[in-house]
Amino acid sequence: MGTYLRGRLLRAIPVVLGVSTLVFFMIHLLPGDPAEEIASRSPGMTQETVQKIRVQLGLDKPLSTQYLQFLSRELHGNLGRSIFTNQPVTKMIRDQVGSTLQLTFAGIFIAILIGVTLGIVAAVRHNTWLDTASMSVALLGVSMPSFWLGLLLILLFAVKLHWVPVIGGEGIRGLILPAFTLGFGASAIIARLVRSSMLDVLRQEYIMSAKAKGLATSTVILRHGLKNALIPVVTIIGLQFGTLLGGAVVIETVFARQGIGRMAIDAVLAKDFPVIQGTVLFAALVYVTVNLAVDLLYSVLDPRIRYN
Amino acid sequence: MSATEMPITTEATTILTSRVRASSLWRDAVRRLVRNRGALGGLAILAILALMAIAAPLIAPYDPNAIAPVSNLKGPSAAHLFGTDQFGRDILSRIIFGARLSFEVGFIAVGLAMVCGIVLGLVAGYFGHTVDAVITIVIDIMLAFPGILLALAIIAILGPSLYNLMIAVGISGIPAYTRLVRGTTLAAKQQAYVEAARVSGARDAAIMFRHILPNVLSPVIVLATLGIGSAILVGASLSFLGLGAKPPTPEWGAMLSAGRNYLSIAWWITLFPGLAIMVTVLSINMVGDGLRDALDPRLKR
Numbered sequence: 001m002g003t004y005l006r007g008r009l010l011r012a013i014p015v016v017l018g019v020s021t022l023v024f025f026m027i028h029l030l031p032g033d034p035a036e037e038i039a040s041r042s043p044g045m046t047q048e049t050v051q052k053i054r055v056q057l058g059l060d061k062p063l064s065t066q067y068l069q070f071l072s073r074e075l076h077g078n079l080g081r082s083i084f085t086n087q088p089v090t091k092m093i094r095d096q097v098g099s100t101l102q103l104t105f106a107g108i109f110i111a112i113l114i115g116v117t118l119g120i121v122a123a124v125r126h127n128t129w130l131d132t133a134s135m136s137v138a139l140l141g142v143s144m145p146s147f148w149l150g151l152l153l154i155l156l157f158a159v160k161l162h163w164v165p166v167i168g169g170e171g172i173r174g175l176i177l178p179a180f181t182l183g184f185g186a187s188a189i190i191a192r193l194v195r196s197s198m199l200d201v202l203r204q205e206y207i208m209s210a211k212a213k214g215l216a217t218s219t220v221i222l223r224h225g226l227k228n229a230l231i232p233v234v235t236i237i238g239l240q241f242g243t244l245l246g247g248a249v250v251i252e253t254v255f256a257r258q259g260i261g262r263m264a265i266d267a268v269l270a271k272d273f274p275v276i277q278g279t280v281l282f283a284a285l286v287y288v289t290v291n292l293a294v295d296l297l298y299s300v301l302d303p304r305i306r307y308n
Numbered sequence: 309m310s311a312t313e314m315p316i317t318t319e320a321t322t323i324l325t326s327r328v329r330a331s332s333l334w335r336d337a338v339r340r341l342v343r344n345r346g347a348l349g350g351l352a353i354l355a356i357l358a359l360m361a362i363a364a365p366l367i368a369p370y371d372p373n374a375i376a377p378v379s380n381l382k383g384p385s386a387a388h389l390f391g392t393d394q395f396g397r398d399i400l401s402r403i404i405f406g407a408r409l410s411f412e413v414g415f416i417a418v419g420l421a422m423v424c425g426i427v428l429g430l431v432a433g434y435f436g437h438t439v440d441a442v443i444t445i446v447i448d449i450m451l452a453f454p455g456i457l458l459a460l461a462i463i464a465i466l467g468p469s470l471y472n473l474m475i476a477v478g479i480s481g482i483p484a485y486t487r488l489v490r491g492t493t494l495a496a497k498q499q500a501y502v503e504a505a506r507v508s509g510a511r512d513a514a515i516m517f518r519h520i521l522p523n524v525l526s527p528v529i530v531l532a533t534l535g536i537g538s539a540i541l542v543g544a545s546l547s548f549l550g551l552g553a554k555p556p557t558p559e560w561g562a563m564l565s566a567g568r569n570y571l572s573i574a575w576w577i578t579l580f581p582g583l584a585i586m587v588t589v590l591s592i593n594m595v596g597d598g599l600r601d602a603l604d605p606r607l608k609r
Binding site: 273 | 445446448449452453454455456457460461463464465466468537541544545548549550551561564567568571572575578579581582585586589590593594597
């Protein structure tokens with residue numbers, strides 16, 4: 001497994017470098033002069049403001065110097081300062097990221113809980129109404145916009161029923177609606193995948209031999225079938241983490257939650273590039289790390305790929 | 309006469325043989341598709357939506373941008389089937405016109421992603437080695453951006469607008485097609501007809517586009533169909549966040565953004581545009597699922 005780990009890490013490094021480079025170039029891909037573009041966002045732009053921004057962002061230095069400075073700062077955890085609030089971006093992220101990660105993990109938890117259960121039920125009760133019903137719900141789940149679901153849930157549970165507060169709310173009460181909204185789409189994808197994966201596995205001969213040995217059906221399903229069926233699901237969960245991280249951006253806006261998602265959107269609208277760059281870079285790094293972890297987990301679960 | 313017994317004479321024979329094999333596959337696929345009721349239902353709904361979009365000026369009861377403050381925030385009624393929004397605009401009319409924008413976003417974004425993805429995938433799979441490695445790393449970098457963050461970053465550079473949204477969503481879609489086409493190209497490269505074409509002196513570009521491409525096309529079509537639905541969802545999300553269509557454009561996602569502000573007093577502003585999005589994407593997904601089952605029945609459950 002050491003070689004596999006080393007191989008994956010080695011592949012991750014140029015990706016991280018590439019992401020950093022791309023993020024760095026974001027400012028320079030702006031049509032027109034970057035400093036002017038950014039300054040144009042605030043009223044009363046003068047040549048002075050433009051020059052101030054230019055110096056502040058280091059745009060007056062040659063490109064290679066800027067790039068190396070960007071990389072070295074990044075390695076030291078310095079992501080620059082917001083143009084508008086002058087706060088260090090790293091601090092901004094640190095303040096907001098907890099809320100976003102909380103939401104993302106709660107969403108993943110719900111997605112796995114609902115998705116795996118639904119998928120197993122549908123596979124085991126293959127071709128019954130239970131199968132059709134759960135797959136129909138799953139189809140609806142991947143077809144509806146998450147923010148619409150969120151708004152409808154707010155309408156029902158907060159406005160009409162008053163079970164949860166509309167905005168804010170501590171702990172579970174404040175988290176459950178956004179987490180469910182976020183996780184629902186992913187749970188639909190997971191459900192469909194678990195179902196087809198389980199159906200694949202249940203067809204295998206070793207399942208028949210386990211049943212022939214006289215093992216209880218539940219043992220057969222859970223111990224022999226599920227473990228193997230879950231292998232591709234693990235990869236999908238890793239990918240879904242990315243979708244959920246991106247989806248958290250939208251959900252935070254819907255539920256007016258704090259988080260780096262809202263931070264990023266406000267920054268895009270205000271053209272606050274250090275914040276945009278810092279947030280995107282951070283999110284990408286988290287995602288790459290999670291996928292690396294998922295790949296390692298995958299190699300542990302499925303010994304076949306370790307030796308490829 | 310099987311492929312291995314085929315006399316390797318001219319390029320024409322190679323083309324003929326690979327094409328004939330492909331077209332009977334298509335006929336079988338169409339037959340399977342027609343038998344899938346879900347796919348047919350989806351197709352019917354899509355046809356209705358498409359007609360609605362095309363005939364929008366003719367069938368919309370009101371001008372989608374006509375402001376009438378005296379009748380704002382009115383619920384569904386005989387005069388306004390879906391109610392009115394905060395400016396008194398008829399929501400049904402706005403939804404009908406919004407269909408045009410959604411289809412535009414879907415087709416343009418997927419078109420962009422598909423064309424770029426196919427070219428990159430063919431080149432990477434066919435030439436292999438360094439070219440493949442470079443393209444793969446670029447794709448991995450693009451895939452390192454979670455969810456809609458890549459589209460977000462592109463819009464940050466280009467500026468928020470519906471047009472830039474289409475480009476952003478399109479670019480975010482490229483990795484999926486590249487990976488798919490690269491994989492199928494790598495497999496197709498081993499086939500006899502490719503060797504035959506190369507031996508008979510066909511140029512690389514000809515081999516890629518005229519021989520390999522038709523045979524990797526079917527999963528691409530499935531991906532593209534499902535991709536249109538996905539592009540519509542992502543586009544609506546970005547517009548909802550204010551990064552896409554600017555007011556007063558009747559884009560469905562942007563309409564939902566307004567719905568959020570009036571949620572407790574005017575639920576219809578939220579319900580109907582979202583329903584429109586869901587019905588559209590649902591029917592696209594049903595057709596896409598049907599296509600996938602039709603083109604590769606081994607996968608059917």
